[in-house]
Amino acid sequence: MDKKIIEVDQVVIKFAGDSGDGMQLTGTQFSNTSALIGDDVSTFPDYPAEIRAPQGTVGGVSGFQLNFGKKVNTPGDFPDVLVAMNPAALKANIGWVKDGATIIIDTDSFTDKNFAKAGCDTEKLKEIYNDYNVIEAPITSLTKESLKDTELDAKSKARSKNMFALGMVYCIFDRPLDHSVKFFEKKFAKKPEIAEANKKVLKDGFNYAVTIHAMPSFRVHSSTIEKGVYRNINGNTATSWGLLAAAEKANLPFFLGSYPITPASEILVEIEKRRDLGAKAFQAEDEIGGITTSIGAAFAGHLAATSTSGPGLALKSEALGLAVITELPLVVVNVQRGGPSTGLPTKTEQSDLFQALFGRNGESPVPVIAASTPSNCFNYAFEAAKIALEHMTPVLLLTDGFIANGTEPWKIPSMKDMPEINTQFIGKDEKEYLPYLRDKNMVRKWAVPGMKGFEHRIGGLEKMEITGNVSYIPENHEAMSIERDEKIKLIANNIPELKVEGNEDADVLVVGWGSTYGHLTTAVREMNEAGTKVAHAHFNYINPLPKNTAEVLSKYKEIIVFELNLGQFAKYLRMMHPTNHYEYYDKVQGLPLTVKEIKTKVNQILEQL
Amino acid sequence: MADTKYNFKDFKSDQEIRWCPGCGDIAILMSVQKAMAALDYDKEDYAVISGIGCSSRFPYYMNTYGFHGIHGRAGVLASGVKVANPKLSVWQITGDGDGLAIGGNHFIHEIRRNIDLNIILFNNQIYGLTKGQYSPTSLFGQVTKSSPYGTIEQPFHPGELVIGARGKFFARTIDNKVADTTEILIEADKHKGASVVEILQNCVIYNNGAHSAITSKETRDDNQIWLKHGEPMIFGKEKNKGLVLDGLNLKVVTIGENGVTKDDILVHDAHQELPYIHLALINMAVADGFPVAFGIIRSVEAPTYEILLEEQIKEVQSRSKIKNVDDLLHSGNTWNVD
Numbered sequence: 001m002d003k004k005i006i007e008v009d010q011v012v013i014k015f016a017g018d019s020g021d022g023m024q025l026t027g028t029q030f031s032n033t034s035a036l037i038g039d040d041v042s043t044f045p046d047y048p049a050e051i052r053a054p055q056g057t058v059g060g061v062s063g064f065q066l067n068f069g070k071k072v073n074t075p076g077d078f079p080d081v082l083v084a085m086n087p088a089a090l091k092a093n094i095g096w097v098k099d100g101a102t103i104i105i106d107t108d109s110f111t112d113k114n115f116a117k118a119g120c121d122t123e124k125l126k127e128i129y130n131d132y133n134v135i136e137a138p139i140t141s142l143t144k145e146s147l148k149d150t151e152l153d154a155k156s157k158a159r160s161k162n163m164f165a166l167g168m169v170y171c172i173f174d175r176p177l178d179h180s181v182k183f184f185e186k187k188f189a190k191k192p193e194i195a196e197a198n199k200k201v202l203k204d205g206f207n208y209a210v211t212i213h214a215m216p217s218f219r220v221h222s223s224t225i226e227k228g229v230y231r232n233i234n235g236n237t238a239t240s241w242g243l244l245a246a247a248e249k250a251n252l253p254f255f256l257g258s259y260p261i262t263p264a265s266e267i268l269v270e271i272e273k274r275r276d277l278g279a280k281a282f283q284a285e286d287e288i289g290g291i292t293t294s295i296g297a298a299f300a301g302h303l304a305a306t307s308t309s310g311p312g313l314a315l316k317s318e319a320l321g322l323a324v325i326t327e328l329p330l331v332v333v334n335v336q337r338g339g340p341s342t343g344l345p346t347k348t349e350q351s352d353l354f355q356a357l358f359g360r361n362g363e364s365p366v367p368v369i370a371a372s373t374p375s376n377c378f379n380y381a382f383e384a385a386k387i388a389l390e391h392m393t394p395v396l397l398l399t400d401g402f403i404a405n406g407t408e409p410w411k412i413p414s415m416k417d418m419p420e421i422n423t424q425f426i427g428k429d430e431k432e433y434l435p436y437l438r439d440k441n442m443v444r445k446w447a448v449p450g451m452k453g454f455e456h457r458i459g460g461l462e463k464m465e466i467t468g469n470v471s472y473i474p475e476n477h478e479a480m481s482i483e484r485d486e487k488i489k490l491i492a493n494n495i496p497e498l499k500v501e502g503n504e505d506a507d508v509l510v511v512g513w514g515s516t517y518g519h520l521t522t523a524v525r526e527m528n529e530a531g532t533k534v535a536h537a538h539f540n541y542i543n544p545l546p547k548n549t550a551e552v553l554s555k556y557k558e559i560i561v562f563e564l565n566l567g568q569f570a571k572y573l574r575m576m577h578p579t580n581h582y583e584y585y586d587k588v589q590g591l592p593l594t595v596k597e598i599k600t601k602v603n604q605i606l607e608q609l
Numbered sequence: 610m611a612d613t614k615y616n617f618k619d620f621k622s623d624q625e626i627r628w629c630p631g632c633g634d635i636a637i638l639m640s641v642q643k644a645m646a647a648l649d650y651d652k653e654d655y656a657v658i659s660g661i662g663c664s665s666r667f668p669y670y671m672n673t674y675g676f677h678g679i680h681g682r683a684g685v686l687a688s689g690v691k692v693a694n695p696k697l698s699v700w701q702i703t704g705d706g707d708g709l710a711i712g713g714n715h716f717i718h719e720i721r722r723n724i725d726l727n728i729i730l731f732n733n734q735i736y737g738l739t740k741g742q743y744s745p746t747s748l749f750g751q752v753t754k755s756s757p758y759g760t761i762e763q764p765f766h767p768g769e770l771v772i773g774a775r776g777k778f779f780a781r782t783i784d785n786k787v788a789d790t791t792e793i794l795i796e797a798d799k800h801k802g803a804s805v806v807e808i809l810q811n812c813v814i815y816n817n818g819a820h821s822a823i824t825s826k827e828t829r830d831d832n833q834i835w836l837k838h839g840e841p842m843i844f845g846k847e848k849n850k851g852l853v854l855d856g857l858n859l860k861v862v863t864i865g866e867n868g869v870t871k872d873d874i875l876v877h878d879a880h881q882e883l884p885y886i887h888l889a890l891i892n893m894a895v896a897d898g899f900p901v902a903f904g905i906i907r908s909v910e911a912p913t914y915e916i917l918l919e920e921q922i923k924e925v926q927s928r929s930k931i932k933n934v935d936d937l938l939h940s941g942n943t944w945n946v947d
Contacts, residue, residue, distance in 0.1 A: 036944050231943045245934045255693050257685075275922045276929030277937065282692060285718040289685040292678070296658070296689020299676055300697070304689070322679050412938045449656045449674040449690065449697050457622070457668050459677025460661075469624065470669060 007219050010069035012076030013169065015162075016093050017085030018055050019048055019062040022162035026083075027064025028407075029166055033179040034068040035232050035409040040223040041068045042374075042518060043407045044075035044592070049262070049346045056109075056117035061092040069220045071525070073373075073518035075406060077594035081172070083165050085109060085139070087125070088118035094128065102133040104168060104214075106161065108140035135214050139164050139205075146204040150197055160201045167205020172214055177202060228411040235377040235403035236263070238410070239307075239333055240270035242381025244277055247303040249382075250389055250421040254279045255302040257293035259286055259312065262345040263401040264335035267307035287315035291332065295319060298328040299458070301425075301448030303385055305331040310339045310352045314359065320394055321360045324484065326458045327436075327444050329388035329424075333381070336400035338590040347590025348402035350514055351565035356396045357543055357572065363481045365488040367391070368543040370398040372517035375410035377403060380540060386421045391491055392443045398542075400564075402592050403515040426454060435468030436480075442487035492544040498537055498552050506533035507609055508602060509556035511582075513539040513569050516562055516593055523598035534602055539569070545576060553580045558605050560585055562593060615652065617642040622672040633784030633810035634663060637731065638670055640787050641700065644794035645673070650698045657700045658687040660707035663738045664731035664810070667702040681712030684719045687726050695915040698798055701728045705746040706736045709765050713745070720774040722914040723802040727794065730767055730807045731784075735816035753815075767807045768891030768906065772884045777909040778804035779891065781902060783824055784811060789835070789903070796905055802913050823901050834900040836890065838908070841874040844900050851875070859889045861899060879908040 013030065015023045024045055035041045043066040053060030067076035078098045084090035086109040097103070115122050128134060143161040150157070163180075170177060181199055188195035233241075247254035256279065258268040271281040280297070284290040287308055294304040308316060313334045323330045336352045338344025356368045367387055371380040377399055384397040426433050426445040433447045433454035447454035456468060464471035465479055502510070502524040512520045517538050524536040537552055539545070553559060553573070560583040561570035567584040574582055585601045587593060620642040628634045645655055655673040659665035660683035668675025678686040687701040701719075708716050708730050719726060735753065736742040742755035746767065750759040771779045778800045782790045790808065797804035809820045823832050834844035834852070842852040849864045851874035862869045878886075887907040893899035931937050 032942060036942075038946065225946055227946050229939065229943050229945055231938075231941065241934070241937060244937065248934045253693070255689070257689060274931075274937070275925035276931045277934065278922055278926070280692060280918060280922075282689070284685065285714055288682060289688075289715055289718070292682045292685035293689030293692065295678075296676070296686040296691075297693035298689075299674075299686075300656070300690045300693035302693045304693075318679055319682065326676075412943065415933070415935045415938075448694075450653055450694060452651065452653045455653055455672055455674050457671075457675035457677065459659075459668065459675075460679050461677060 005219055007221070008069065009221050010067055010072055010076065011081065011173070011220050012065065012067045012079045013081045013083070014063055014065040014079040014093060014097070015083045015165070016061055016063040016089035017162070018088070019050070019053055019060050020055070021062065021085050022159065023062045023064050023085070026162045026166045027066055029180045029183065030169060030175070031066050031068070031407060032232055033170070033175050035230065036179050037176065038222045038225065039068040039220065040070060040072035040225070041066060041232070041407070041409055042072050042075045044402065045405045047346055049344070056086055056088050056114050058088045058092045058118055061089050063089070063093065070223045072223070073522045074592070074595065077596050081169070083169060085161070085165065086118070087115045087120055090125070090128075091118050091120045097132070100132060102135060103128065104135045104137060104165065106139035106165070107136045108138045135212070137168065137208065137212070142204065142208060143201055146201050147197055151193060152197055156194070156197070160197055163198050163201040164205035164208070167202040168209040168214065170202075171206045171209035173220065177206060226411060230409045230411055232407050233375050233378070233410045234405055234407045235371065235374040235399050236266035236335065236405070237270055238375055238377035239371070239381045239397070239399060239404075240267050240274075242378040243303070243305050243331060243385055244271075244274060244279060245378070245415060245418055246382045246385030246389075246421060247279070248277075248415065249418050250303055250385070250423050252301070252303040252423065255294060255297035255304045256281045256307065257284050257290040257297065257304070258282070258307045259284050259290045261287070261309045261312045263337055263404050264307045264309045264312070264333065266404070267333060267335070287312040288319055291316040291319040294330055295323050295326070295328060298323070298330050299326075299448065301446070301450070303329065303389065305333065305385070307333040307335070309335050309337050310355065311342065313352060313355055317360050320366065321362060321364050322460050323394035324360070324364045324366060325460055325462070327392045327484070328394070329392055329446070330394040331381070331384045331388050331397060332394060333397045333399065335404045336398060344590040346401065348400045348515065348592060349564050349588065349590060350398075350400060350516070351568065351588065352398065353542070353565065353568040353572065356398055363485060365485050366543070367393060367395045367488055367491055368398065369395065369541050370514035370539070371403060372514055372538060372540055374403045374406045374408050378410075378413070382418060386419065387491060387494075389421055389423050390443070390494070391441065391487060392424050392446060393488065398514055400515045426451070434466050436463055437466050438483065438487075441490050442483055489544055492547050495541045495544070495546060497548045498539065498546040500535050500537050500552060502536040503528050503533040504535055506535040507557040508534055508605055509553070509559045510534060510536045510598070510602060511539070511559055511561045511573070512536075512563065513542060516564065519593040519595055519598060520562060523595045523602070526595065527599060527602060532603070532606065542569070542572070550577050553577055557609060558583060560601060560605055562598060562601070564588065564593070615646040617646045619652065620645050620672050622670050624669050626670055627666065628663065629814055631813040632663070633733065633812070634667070634731065636785045636787055637729070637790065637808055637810065638667065640790035640794060641729070642671070643787070643791040644798065647791070647795055648698065648798055654696060655698050655700065656690050657702060658690060659683050659702040660712055661738070662704040662707045662736070663812075664702055664704045665707060681707055681710070682715065683707060684712055684715035684728070688719050688722070688724050691724050691726055692915045692918065695725070695919060699726050701726050702731070703728065704731045705734060705744045705767070709745040709767065709770070717770065717774040720771055720776040720803045720805065723777060723911055724915055725801050725913045726803050727797045728803060728805045729794070730805060731810040732767060732807050733810045733812040733816055734764075734819045735812050737812045737815050741815035766892060767805070769888065771805045772888050772891065772907070776805060777802045777907065777911045778905075779807070779887070779907045780805070780905040781807045781809070783809045783820070783903070793905060796908070800908055802911055822895050832895050832900050834902055836877045836879070836902055836904040836906060838877055838879040838905065841871060841876050843871075843874055859893065859899070879905050880910075882909055
């Protein structure tokens with residue numbers, strides 16, 4: 001092989017194998033090591049809904065894609081390097097790798113039997129040798145050989161083959177082994193023989209790559225990042241921590257009522273661990289129990305939240321309406337996935353926007369905000385709680401499978417720099433408590449059981465203005481409906497204005513919301529760098545919209561709304577700001593956007609101008 | 610605990626009661642108010658939580674913290690309140706529709722978790738608020754608005770469900786027996802854990818007389834047995850009937866007949882862990898020649914969820930290095946960029 005060194009800003013690697021091959025761990029190790037040596041990293045785990053789909057089949061392929069280097073905002077469109085542990089992994093991914101990509105295959109698993117399982121043709125495979133830089137390695141047998149003197153059983157030996165592949169890739173990209181070595185020592189502290197085996201296989205993989213000269217063929221330019229303490233974080237952890245941060249800042253105990261659902265379960269799991277911070281996580285018997293225990297906890301004076309995904313949000317709708325009419329603070333996190341119904345549980349989508357905005361009976365306005373990167377889930381979870389507590393309302397926070405599972409390095413914030421949260425408790429010295437007496441923001445006060453003298457009743461029946469007694473008076477119902485609506489609209493005074501990135505003076509404005517940020521900002525940056533003027537406005541606040549939305553949108557000849565659904569946000573913008581023309585770019589494949597398709601669409605619109 | 614002594618009137622709210630004249634709920638309201646006045650809490654530490662149905666209007670008539678929820682969800686709403694603040698005395702007001710049909714799932718789980726709630730189940734064997742459809746406790750064959758040819762469903766026995774969910778406290782009473790009910794409610798509150806009190810409640814409009822075989826003046830002495838822990842299971846107008854074990858089954862006997870003496874009669878043990886006799890007592894029915902059991906049938910001590918949670922929090926806090934969110938953010942793998 002030629003020793004040609006390619007200098008690049010970013011490299012995309014995908015590890016792919018059977019769902020039991022440990023590809024998620026392999027990818028995570030590579031990401032963490034790269035982040036530790038100062039690269040930007042963005043990751044995209046992509047796994048099947050089945051826990052262990054039939055071995056060797058395309059349906060059972062689990063992948064972990066990551067992008068590292070400089071100015072990284074996405075996990076990358078197409079891999080430069082594919083590690084395929086079997087024919088199925090190759091078949092599932094070959095259509096998505098870059099032209100001329102490097103493909104590392106475990107030749108031991110490229111047997112006729114496995115080709116048959118993957119449903120592919122051996123002859124066809126040979127064609128890849130012409131089009132790609134294929135590195136063949138008998139990974140399974142070399143791993144067995146590497147461990148032949150250990151006491152491990154055959155199964156455990158075979159299971160270590162992912163570390164052989166990782167060692168090879170570390171060599172190719174000139175990464176140090178110490179981070180993974182330390183990881184094994186810590187993880188297997190009680191099973192030193194396993195730790196040793198993993199270390200040995202990793203080193204042997206590294207050395208094998210040196211031997212076959214599969215060595216540094218890329219030199220990746222490191223990022224110049226801000227000073228500070230960093231860590232890797234995924235969106236679900238960031239969401240959990242953002243909620244805990246808000247509780248601490250507001251000086252309130254935290255309660256999470258939740259029910260396991262992909263891809264949101266990690267939020268429940270993380271909060272369950274946080275007994276050390278006094279957090280009360282309650283795994284309910286169903287989704288309705290999840291939200292309703294939280295409403296109970298909110299009534300009792302906690303910062304309360306519930307976490308779910310689309311089908312779970314549907315089940316919670318009625319209770320969410322109860323939180324609307326009782327005007328209690330509550331954060332509802334919806335980690336979106338492909339729908340409708342069970343849909344694509346492990347795949348990403350932005351198709352719950354309408355459900356979030358409109359999916360309840362009656363006039364039932366709820367603030368909706370969306371996080372846009374794995375790490376800013378922390379900020380938007382914090383913000384959701386702040387809005388809930390300051391405006392006495394349930395708030396819906398939308399994330400999705402892509403940013404919930406994806407990771408990136410994150411400069412750790414300090415709690416002292418987080419904004420203050422002003423809870424709306426009634427003052428202890430007040431003479432009386434009128435549950436629905438509103439302030440200038442239309443916000444009612446919060447009195448909780450245990451507070452002397454403020455005993456009162458709330459509930460799902462319409463309430464009389466000010467007193468909160470049950471009321472069937474027609475004019476009162478209308479007045480209360482308008483007040484609840486007005487209260488949410490007034491939140492616009494307390495959220496940041498919409499910013500324009502890229503070239504503000506462009507004719508075309510690229511619009512997105514939520515998790516498409518990384519792909520859109522990368523496409524827009526690259527186009528501007530290449531001399532094409534493009535602007536980008538990204539929405540994190542959806543209801544209410546930022547106050548300057550109309551002003552921003554009206555500046556551009558063409559607005560293209562990119563989203564992972566059939567145009568829900570574009571339709572919403574058309575409803576809220578009907579005078580503009582909106583061009584749609586929709587994708588509903590359970591996959592994120594690619595930078596390439598964004599550029600193609602923008603160019604196509606520019607040509608028509 | 611309390612610095613004030615209350616009268617039951619202190620627990621009346623200023624809202625007009627909108628239940629039908631003669632509704633059994635009105636007497637239950639008084640029993641709850643009397644029980645709260647007799648208990649040790651400060652008024653602001655009571656929370657009355659309901660779902661939907663006639664009985665669920667209850668919180669509006671109480672001058673305490675109250676929450677009228679949504680259909681079937683009283684159990685989870687109350688669970689959230691109690692788990693959040695274990696110091697409160699939390700009363701869940703529910704009916705046979707709210708608690709056993711739409712809210713059946715929550716009912717069994719709150720009992721299984723043994724959250725310290727007073728679950729007051731108003732059983733009138735009908736849907737009242739929606740005007741007379743059959744409920745999960747309506748009798749087999751009962752003709753109602755939604756079963757014009759008679760139901761073809763077997764009813765739940767609430768107590769049997771409680772035992773099935775591994776419940777620790779079950780009592781049964783009758784709406785208009787205010788003194789007995791008050792006493793039972795006080796005991797239900799004192800019992801730590803999920804305490805279910807089934808109240809046979811008469812719906813005067815849609816199911817009037819549903820319980821009359823048990824409650825009518827003529828038959829009540831022979832058709833009711835009021836159980837007291839540690840006392841023999843004796844009943845009847847002449848106080849000469851009792852319950853004995855015949856093999857594995859309960860049997861009604863008459864003291865003084867066939868050589869039966871008072872010493873042969875079973876002594877009620879509400880505290881025994883094994884639920885078999887409690888279950889047999891719960892299932893006694895007039896149609897089978899038995900009196901219906903009232904009073905505290907089962908009361909067994911067991912750890913409660915909200916206390917176990919608080920203990921676990923303390924235990925984890927004592928050994929965790931993470932004391933605040935800054936610690937959390939810096940836990941695990943971090944690195945410095947200089």
